Amino acid sequence: MRKSSEVVIIGGGSIGCSVAYNLAKKGVKNIVLLEKRYLASGSTGRCAAGFRQQWGTKTNCMISRSSAKIFKTLSEELDYEDIEYRESGYLLIAYEERQVRMLEKNLKLQNSLGIPSRKLSPDEARKIVPYLNTDKMEAAFFCQEDGHVNPFKVTFAYARAAGRLGVEIHTYTKVTGIQTRGCKIRSVVTDHGTIATDTVINATGPYAKLVGQMLGLSHPVEPERHQILITEPMEPMMGPMVMSMPIRLLPNWEMKRDFGEDCPVSKWSATINKDEFSSSIPNVSNLNSFSRRVMQYAALNVHFGQQPDRHGYVFPPWFLLPASSAWWLHYGLW
Ligand SMILES: Cc1cc2nc3c(=O)[nH]c(=O)nc-3n(C[C@H](O)[C@H](O)[C@H](O)COP(=O)(O)OP(=O)(O)OC[C@H]3O[C@@H](n4cnc5c(N)ncnc54)[C@H](O)[C@@H]3O)c2cc1C
DSSP states (O other), rough: OOSSEEEEEEEOSSSHHHHHHHHHHOOOOEEEOOOSSSOSSGGGGSOEEEEOOSSHHHHHHHHHHHHHHHHHHHHEEESSOOOOOBOOOOOEEEEHHHHHHHHHHHHHHHHHHOOOOEEEEHHHHHHHHTTTOTTOOOEEETTTOOOOOOHHHHHHHHHHHHHHOOOESSSSOOEEEEEEEEEEEEEEETTEEEOOEEEEEOGGGGHHEEEEEHHTOOOEEEEEEEEHHHHHHHHOSSSSSEEETTOOOOOOOOSSOOOOOOOOOOOOOOOOOOOTTTOOOOGGGGHHHHHHEEEEEEEEEEEETTOOOOOOEEEEEHHOSSSSEEEEEEOOOO
16 A cells, blocks of 8 residues: 555445546546555445436435536546446326425426426326336336436446546545644544555545544534335336335336446345335335345444435635645435
8 A cells, every 4th residue: 555645435325436437537646545445345336327407406416416527427537338328217196286386396396407407297107117007106206317227337437437537545544533733634544554645535435423533523423224125136117217105105117237347236126115115015015925034234324413315515725724725525326
């Protein structure tokens, strides 16, 4: 491991690896990325792989619109065979008038920013997802340019491209402390040695608060537990991701199985958030009857302050540390 570095990035998820690549591409030399387990071992490798532009704030809409643009050509840019970015659509279902009003307001905002989302009647929604139970449905909202992308492949693609640009990546290297003098960062301490640096990027997702505490900072980021169920491979039943507003149901039928040699967790298949699945899609109400569960787990996502997350943040250093050292907190989007 290098003894000193211009920038140390903590966290080898999609955010840390993307930041590493983009900094190196912009000409920053001597970057080290530290990951306590393997790449994508955190929230990134446990998520439902959904990607959407249907948001309710201008910032989120613009971040995801710009991300969509990047995803479209990312495989080529990173010289990676296929990150599996698929615009198979995202269908948001509303069961109450209150939700419809909120989604209509969001729709107006999205359309004003060029996001081609639209409102559908229950019958129109069923044409897109024939298995949908439309009994109590008020309306649905759909954007064909949403969909999913393989989070492992995105992370590995960024990591490899960053490596080609000279970024040094150390997996199974845990950051245990950050040393300072006055308000300046001096070095990052790991279980494999110490690296002198004055710039640290905290890309540790749900662990961001813990890592911030190493500097005596209190980031308003709270971990949140989410449930995922993974089945054995099964016939695809629907194209889009389906999300019901009250229960946040996210079936993803198309996630591919093989994540390559970089990932100890291989051979995954579809991921399904099972909570109250049966009420929306009755034909698959009893998952046990037609599909064996391969894996079920709870994983950590993040809350920002008191609000549920669903936001992407990049905090400038002055927000957190009013000094010449740079401390950046990068934070994922859902
Ligand atoms: C069940 C579930 C479903 C989700 N579904 C979606 C979805 O469909 N679409 C979507 O956009 N988002 C989804 N998300 C959210 C998404 O997974 C996260 O926003 C995103 O992966 C965050 O990436 P990250 O790189 O910031 O964090 P992470 O992937 O968690 O990476 C942080 C890394 O930091 C490492 N780390 C922590 N502490 C240290 C330390 N001290 N030293 C070294 N390394 C350290 C961790 O090991 C980890 O690998 C979901 C999340 C969950 C839990």
